[in-house]
Amino acid sequence: MNEAPRAYDVVVVGAGPVGENVADRAHAAGLSTVIVERELLGGECSFWACEPSKALLRPVMARADARRVPGMSRAAQAPLDLDAVFAHRDRMAGHWKDDDQVTWLDSVGVDLVRGHARLTGPRRVAVHTPDRRTVLLTARHAVVVCTGTGTALPDIPGIDTVRPWTNREATGADLVPGRLAVVGGGVVGVELATAWQALGAHVTLLVRGEGLLRTMEPFAGELVAAELREAGVDIRTGVEVTSVERPDGTAGHVRITLADGAELAADEILFATGRAPRTADLGLETVGLTPGTWLTVDDTYQVTDVPGGWLYAVGDVNRRALMTHQGKYQARIAGAIIGARAAGEALDVSDWGAHTGTADHLAVPQVVFTTPEVASVGLTTHEARRTGRRVEVVDYDLSLLAGAQQYAAGYRGRARMLIDTDRRTVAGVTFAGPGVAELLQSATIAVSGEVPLDRLWHAVPAFPTISEVWLRLLETYRDEGGRPL
Ligand SMILES: Cc1cc2nc3c(=O)[nH]c(=O)nc-3n(C[C@H](O)[C@H](O)[C@H](O)COP(=O)(O)OP(=O)(O)OC[C@H]3O[C@@H](n4cnc5c(N)ncnc54)[C@H](O)[C@@H]3O)c2cc1C
Numbered sequence: 294m295n296e297a298p299r300a301y302d303v304v305v306v307g308a309g310p311v312g313e314n315v316a317d318r319a320h321a322a323g324l325s326t327v328i329v330e331r332e333l334l335g336g337e338c339s340f341w342a343c344e345p346s347k348a349l350l351r352p353v354m355a356r357a358d359a360r361r362v363p364g365m366s367r368a369a370q371a372p373l374d375l376d377a378v379f380a381h382r383d384r385m386a387g388h389w390k391d392d393d394q395v396t397w398l399d400s401v402g403v404d405l406v407r408g409h410a411r412l413t414g415p416r417r418v419a420v421h422t423p424d425r426r427t428v429l430l431t432a433r434h435a436v437v438v439c440t441g442t443g444t445a446l447p448d449i450p451g452i453d454t455v456r457p458w459t460n461r462e463a464t465g466a467d468l469v470p471g472r473l474a475v476v477g478g479g480v481v482g483v484e485l486a487t488a489w490q491a492l493g494a495h496v497t498l499l500v501r502g503e504g505l506l507r508t509m510e511p512f513a514g515e516l517v518a519a520e521l522r523e524a525g526v527d528i529r530t531g532v533e534v535t536s537v538e539r540p541d542g543t544a545g546h547v548r549i550t551l552a553d554g555a556e557l558a559a560d561e562i563l564f565a566t567g568r569a570p571r572t573a574d575l576g577l578e579t580v581g582l583t584p585g586t587w588l589t590v591d592d593t594y595q596v597t598d599v600p601g602g603w604l605y606a607v608g609d610v611n612r613r614a615l616m617t618h619q620g621k622y623q624a625r626i627a628g629a630i631i632g633a634r635a636a637g638e639a640l641d642v643s644d645w646g647a648h649t650g651t652a653d654h655l656a657v658p659q660v661v662f663t664t665p666e667v668a669s670v671g672l673t674t675h676e677a678r679r680t681g682r683r684v685e686v687v688d689y690d691l692s693l694l695a696g697a698q699q700y701a702a703g704y705r706g707r708a709r710m711l712i713d714t715d716r717r718t719v720a721g722v723t724f725a726g727p728g729v730a731e732l733l734q735s736a737t738i739a740v741s742g743e744v745p746l747d748r749l750w751h752a753v754p755a756f757p758t759i760s761e762v763w764l765r766l767l768e769t770y771r772d773e774g775g776r777p778l
């Protein structure tokens with residue numbers, strides 16, 4: 294039975310990390326707000342992506358570090374305690390329960406409707422609830438779509454018969470497969486190959502291109518590939534999976550055929566082949582959009598092809614920067630924008646202004662949790678070439694740092710800084726090496742703050758830490774200049 298429509302200022306669809314933050318900010322701006330969720334509040338990140346994957350990787354990375362510390366190396370040779378690792382993962386995934394998020398949502402004054410939401414026209418949303426009711430919602434100011442993404446499975450013969458792993462199975466499994474094939478050499482592929490190899494699987498990484506982590510500086514993928522190989526991962530580059538099947542039925546192994554006719558067998562196959570927007574069953578056709586497509590937005594997160602300025606898309610679903618922290622940044626800005634527009638206030642839409650998304654394309658920080666870690670922000674040389682930016686490139690070998698030698702015997706790592714030649718500011722930084730993740734915020738501040746090089750000389754890194762790389766990069770630039778692209 295349908296109830297009478299409930300009117301709110303703001304209707305948020307999807308309670309992943311991004312939807313939760315949009316709702317919080319909209320409510321904080323004085324707007325009545327409801328959020329709709331069909332699975333668990335907290336979304337992919339909390340239960341099947343960031344949290345469980347990092348929980349699986351933390352012991353792996355700590356053991357890799359310990360193995361390089363003199364005096365600890367022998368103690369760190371033991372296999373991982375799988376029960377303890379999985380118990381940690383289960384805890385970090387909140388045991389796949391969202392009670393804490395419900396309590397939090399309640400505390401910030403946002404209403405919750407559980408069920409599957411679909412647009413039914415401008416400013417209108419119908420929610421089909423688990424108890425088969427339809428709740429109708431209308432929005433006075435904004436509907437904000439934060440429905441995220443799911444694994445984009447390639448259209449390969451047999452794929453629907455082999456029970457392929459996606460990020461959900463690969464972050465939630467309790468049993469270690471004997472042989473795991475991972476398709477895709479992006480972030481998900483390399484992180485989960487790292488985790489499952491260390492947990493005891495024999496991992497084969499099937500990569501279409503010529504290297505790993507192709508959107509980052511090439512040295513990052515090379516360092517990660519070298520360590521994966523040392524750990525026993527069979528990396529095959531330049532290969533294309535053309536079909537998959539379980540010849541002995543669902544319990545048997547997966548036979549994987551490659552474009553060159555080669556075959557291999559695995560117990561499970563993980564597709565880490567990118568993401569697809571969750572917009573196929575969202576009623577997009579009722580507002581003139583095509584179901585299943587990404588939602589293109591302007592810098593205020595309004596969907597560009599929908600008139601009236603009431604439809605926003607925030608987080609993964611707008612494809613600007615598919616990371617939790619970046620989506621939450623967008624959520625804070627979008628909440629402020631919706632609040633300001635509702636109050637009739639003027640918007641500050643200049644770059645880095647309060648009402649424009651800037652960091653999600655000019656200063657996107659990312660950490661890849663592998664051994665070694667990779668951390669990058671801002672431009673890469675590839676991006677600089679593509680966009681025609683005038684930059685100079687400065688490289689430094691991290692193993693030369695006293696801090697790196699203290700950190701680990703035989704430390705291997707590298708850093709690259711891109712200097713904007715005209716403005717003499719830092720346009721991008723990439724670090725690859727053990728322990729570099731926590732260095733990243735220093736680089737993010739330099740890039741987003743557009744800190745002049747002359748002032749960076751006064752930001753003195755402590756001795757002996759890996760952060761002395763900042764000083765060495767500046768000295769290299771002073772003494773040798775940067776290499777123009
Ligand atoms: C394996 C893996 C590891 C990752 N690790 C990291 C990491 O370490 N750091 C990082 O920053 N990012 C990481 N990411 C990316 C991160 O998970 C996403 O960027 C983030 O989850 C996006 O948040 P979101 O709120 O936009 O979408 P989601 O988290 O996908 O949430 C969307 C929510 O909308 C709900 N929903 C969808 N459609 C409807 C509907 N019609 N009605 C009602 N509800 C609906 C869904 O159920 C879901 O709860 C990882 C991704 C993967 C796959």
Ligand SMILES: NC(=O)c1ccc[n+]([C@@H]2O[C@H](COP(=O)([O-])OP(=O)(O)OC[C@H]3O[C@@H](n4cnc5c(N)ncnc54)[C@H](O)[C@@H]3O)[C@@H](O)[C@H]2O)c1
Nearest residue numbers: 447477478479480481482501565566567568615660661662
């Ligand atoms: N630590 C983190 O911040 C983190 C961790 C995991 C995921 N993420 C985010 O999640 C998103 C998704 O990650 P992802 O690794 O799935 O996507 P991705 O786009 O980064 O990488 C997918 C890879 O799969 C390859 N591929 C696509 N189709 C293929 C096919 N048919 N056969 C072989 N290879 C194929 C692509 O060429 C690409 O290299 C990323 O945007 C990433 O930012 C972030």
